Amino acid sequence: MKNIFVINGSASSYSSNQKLITLIVDLTQDTLNIKVFNDLKTLPHFDPELSIENTPEEILKFRKEIEIAEGVLICTPEYVFSIPSGLKNVIEWCVSTTVFSGKPLGIITASAHGEKGHVELQLIMETLMANFTTETTLLISGIKGKINEKGHLADSKTNIALLNFVDAFKKLMS
Secondary structure, three states, X not given: OEEEEEEEOOOOOOOHHHHHHHHHHHHHOOOEEEEEEOOHHHOOOOOHHHOOOOOOHHHHHHHHHHHHOOEEEEEEOOEOOEOOHHHHHHHHHHOOXXXXXOOEEEEEEEXXXXXXXXXXXXXXXXXXXXXXXXHHEEEXXXXXXXXXXXXXXXXXXXXXXXXHHHHHHHHHXX
């Protein structure tokens, strides 16, 4: 089983992104060992002077999780046509490292719209030299209307797209 580190870009405990992550964990429980990081809002603000020396312990631990993972999945909403500030913050802590370089990556943007945040995150992760393809990125616009009260995808097209995404992500790590 591949070890996957999932970063939840949402600051909300009951977000649609968390529900998607739970669905992915359920879908892959026999093939992927998933560790989910839901604590972006607890991390210190990025400080370039601490990025290389005297780096906060929680940032070192976060970087280590990425380093040891065989793949990383980012599942995030879009906030004001951009990625959430907590996600941007933690990515900035990783810029001075090579933890994302060549790392198999899946990107899901699930939001009301999401297009601009989705493109922005791909540009950022391309700059960090993460390894992803168009098949390992998924934009789910109108997510709140596509997940039912039980946390299941009620939209068949989105369900198929998610299954295809998961397959492509597994293949990328092969």
